[in-house]
Amino acid sequence: MADGESGDLGPLLKALEHVRDTAEAVDIAKRVGAIIGLPYPSCIADYSDPLLTRTRDGKTYAELFGWSVDFREDWERNRLNLISPIANVCRYSTKPFIWRSKDVVSMMPAASGAKQRQWHLTPERHIAGGITIPVHMPLGRVSSMGWVAREEVRPFEEVLARYSIELRLVALLFLESVFDQRSEVNVPAPAMTAGDTGLSEREVECLSWVALGKTDSEIATIIERSVPTVRFHLENAMKKLNVHNRTQAAALAAQAGILGPMVQ
Template sequence: MAAGESDPLASLLRTLERTRDTEQAVEIAKDIGAVIGLPYPSCIADYSDPMLTRAPDGRTYAELFGWGADFREDWERNRLNLISPIANVCRYSTRPFVWRSKDIVTMSPLTSDTRGKHWHLTPERQIAGGLTIPVHLPLGRVASMSWVARTEARPFEQVLEDYSTQLRLAAILFLDIVAQQDMDAPTVTAGTGDTGLSAREVECLSWVALGKTDGEIATIINRSVPTVRFHLENAMKKLNVHNRTQAAALAAQAGILGSLLQ
């Protein structure tokens, strides 16, 4: 963009930042798509959920964005959240990325088994491609915001280069609005709030998360097996769960254990 040229997305982003109205946010996302030449937005608020993200009125955001019933039904019926190559990238990256439907159908994990035949963003269904912004949310949730096109009017890479910063902000702001709709809905969850886990309890849970037995943990930390079990039982009580596996999973999800990737 040339120096002094007004940013065509600036006004839309300011409005998106101020609004908490779902329908207005949806219209802004569509307007952003019109500006960048990718007119079909898409939002997934939690890739672990096989059901499409829903607005407060019960309709899916996919419906509000104008995606046809066939696309929406395919996603839920075929549990595409589990095999989506877009989701796979989002789980391991925070960087916006471009994809094309003619290439994405050959990407892992679709080729791992016959479920790939159910993938719905294909050239045969008049999808050229788009770009996706991964968004990592509290409690380990992986989300994304995408803008999709039926034809590649401009190279997608050029669109990303021109608008990457604005689109990242738009994705975060939109998903803030999506998350807000659940803020007032009370839910019963394990381990909410400050857990107060000790350093030794965190250490033991980290080794549980990595698949170690109580005996192996005892050897690693140079303590007795009863001592390891004492720390794990204390952690389970603080997290309000019933077994060591659940405690480790919850602590990992809450970010208490840090990265478990070696």
């Protein structure tokens, strides 16, 4: 625990709720890490992006959090977002979880030997493990906030048991500040949102089957309509979503959460 810090995250949560700039948010994240005994914060705003999350002036949050250049370069150069077991948990869960570096190394995909050797959060690089909080943001973006330790001074299970709720709130508020900062500079507005598409129930139904790989004739059989009727609904959906083909329409509607889960 840092000097002058109590074990209460409440005041930091309040401060983060009214944060004014990136530097202030980063400082709060570091202070949270000092209190819980995992002093290295990390955040990924979008796991589909191979680049680290950046501030409005182009600096990475990883740099501001104190991660060395070799860690930062490894993530981007080796596209570790594609093979990270931590990222995979975040894609399928919303629950905070503990990971230890010795276990993560053993979880790396067996078929990616070269990639496995490039993984950076290893015991050899003096990483013990950490706690990660998945955060699912609008338009299908999978994000996370976490704190990492070079040695397990205090059992991670004990930390998570005490601070689980507060860490979830810190992660959400921090990532909201990240997206607020990004929205102010050179980030285009989304093409549409779930509430403004005007898609009919039948159009959504047809798009759902397109997303599952069905052809027009197969969809016609499933919904007991003619092929021209299916095409009519899909063409209407494409116009409303302002896209040029059925695949784009299905992808955009799925991203916006209109179609529901494609994987059960």
